[in-house]
Each structure stands twice: as structure tokens, then as C-alpha cells.
Amino acid sequence: xxxxxxxxxxxxxxxxxxxxxxxxxxxxxxxxxxxxxxxxxxxxxxxxxxxxxxxxxxxxxxxxxxxxxxxxxxxxxxxxxxxxxxxxxxxxxxxxxxxxxxxxxxxxxxxxxxxxxxxxxxxxxxxxxxxxxxxxxxxxxxxxxxxxxxxxxxxxxxxxxxxxxxxxxxxxxxxxxxxxxxxxxxxxxxxxxxxxxxxxxxxxxxxxxxxxxxxxxxxxxxxxxxxxxxxxxxxxxxxxxxxxxxxxxxxxxxxxxxxxxxxxxxxxxxxxxxxxxxxxxx
Ligand code: AMP
Numbered sequence: 001x002x003x004x005x006x007x008x009x010x011x012x013x014x015x016x017x018x019x020x021x022x023x024x025x026x027x028x029x030x031x032x033x034x035x036x037x038x039x040x041x042x043x044x045x046x047x048x049x050x051x052x053x054x055x056x057x058x059x060x061x062x063x064x065x066x067x068x069x070x071x072x073x074x075x076x077x078x079x080x081x082x083x084x085x086x087x088x089x090x091x092x093x094x095x096x097x098x099x100x101x102x103x104x105x106x107x108x109x110x111x112x113x114x115x116x117x118x119x120x121x122x123x124x125x126x127x128x129x130x131x132x133x134x135x136x137x138x139x140x141x142x143x144x145x146x147x148x149x150x151x152x153x154x155x156x157x158x159x160x161x162x163x164x165x166x167x168x169x170x171x172x173x174x175x176x177x178x179x180x181x182x183x184x185x186x187x188x189x190x191x192x193x194x195x196x197x198x199x200x201x202x203x204x205x206x207x208x209x210x211x212x213x214x215x216x217x218x219x220x221x222x223x224x225x226x227x228x229x230x231x232x233x234x235x236x237x238x239x240x241x242x243x244x245x246x247x248x249x250x251x252x253x254x255x256x257x258x259x260x261x262x263x264x265x266x267x268x269x270x271x272x273x274x275x276x277x278x279x280x281x282x
Contacts, residue, residue, distance in 0.1 A: 002088055011101060014142060026054050029048035029147040030143045030148045031058070033060075035077055035082050038188045040180035040189075048147070049091075051175060055092050059096045064135065065129075067125060067128070110130050110133075116253050133161070151177050151178075152178055153179040153187050153188075154277070189276065191275070192276075195274055202239065202271055205234060207280070210265045231245050244268055245265070
């Protein structure tokens, strides 16, 4: 039988354990998550095991990255299921602090993320990246990993973190894992659980449409025209609202240049009450 993964909930216990690893010369990889784990998260744990001696997975649904009108209260939670999956994935430690442990009385400092956070998600979710950058900065200071692993699924988040680690000289390396998808192309996401059966069928169009857009851009199509076509296809497929479909510089997320730098297609669109994001390389 698989041994259950160890869970710590206080910073004191976390530090005791990681100090022992440090003394023994072990390297540590951190995989930050908000729980409701799926195969995408587990692929990052696998990468962590490959890249370091010890894999720590944090589970923390961070209230400061949700706006008051967002889905904090209904965000899926399944700690028992998560721990079972992480035991099977051979994670070494789960760091699962309470909100009070993470943000004790009087907490008031924040990280102001850089330019990469300024639009796309930043335009639709005003304080999101400040919350995300602050909690990740805290997680890095708490776990002191050699490596932190993030998914390309949240491509702008990854870009914001790369900038933060570089700008603030954080002593760790970021590693990105590819997006895991369902057979029909839909990117795995904890939020897919919100989709009705009918919405789930429509959702498959998201990856198909951005893949076509990426191909058009690669073939030299006029980007503004190709973007309009992509938006029309999403609406025709049944998406109820489109926040953005953009082709951007893959490194900085600034406007796409025509000088052959790598590009990335990024999308956020709604199916009823559920907002899906995805991205693909050009
Ligand atoms: P979350 O719990 O949704 O905040 O995600 C935790 C980490 O898992 C982030 O680095 C995400 O980018 C990553 N992730 C989420 N979905 C996927 C996926 N389908 N494939 C790979 N990584 C993912």
C-alpha cells in the first residue's frame, strides 16, 4: 500500500522539516497549487521529483487573488482526494497552511507585480496578480525551494513570476511544465468541474480555435483579422462572452512584433458562469 504523504500546517513544522533536508544537502522543488488536483498538477509533481531530491506541494486557496465577485466560496476543495493523489505521486511533503497561518493578524505587505501583469488577466481581474505574486513570494520564503514549478496553462502568471524572480533576485529557478489536456484538447482545470454537460461539449472549441489562430499567425496571416475570425468562431461555437483573444510576444506579453520573435496566443472566454483561459505557442 502507498504510504500517506506527510502534511504540515504550521510554518514552524515546515521549517523544522526543510531544515533537516537542507542539513542533509537535499535539493527541494516546490509546486504551488490551490488543490482540487488533476493530472495537470500531478505532471508538475512528477517534474519536481525529476528535478530535485524532495518535492513539496503547497495547497492553499489564496483569498487575496479572488475579487469579491469571483468564485472563492465555490472554488472546488477536496483535501482527502488531493492527499491520496499526492501519496500516489510520491510527493514528499504537503504544505497546507490555514488562511490565518498565511495571513496573521496585522498582515499588510504586498508585492506589486511588473509590466507583464498590466493587461490581459490584469485588465479583467484588477488585484489578481498582486495577490498571486504576494502569496508566491511568501511560499518561496516559507519553503525556500531551489526550484519552483508552474504550468504553462497559466502563461501570464508564469511570465509575471519570471519577471518577479528576476527583478527581486529571488534565489530559485523557475521551471515550466506543459499544459495537460483532455483527449478533445480542453486544458485540464479545477474550474472545468463547474461546466454543465452542454457547456463541456462547447468548451472543446477553445483549444481548436486558438490552435487555428496560432497556425494562421505562423503562416503570416494578418493578425488583427485572424483574431476577429477566432472570436467569431468562439461565439458561433457557443461561448457566451469573450474577455480577450490576443497574439502577444511570448516572452514579455507586450504587443506582437513582426521581427520574428516567438509569439503566444492567449484567450479568456466564458461559458455561462465559468471563465476558461488557455494559450498555445505560435
Ligand atoms: P492552480 O491550482 O489552478 O492554481 O494551479 C496550480 C499549478 O498547476 C499552476 O502552476 C498551474 O499553471 C498548473 N496547472 C493548472 N492546470 C494545468 C494543466 N492542465 N497542465 C499543467 N499544469 C497545470
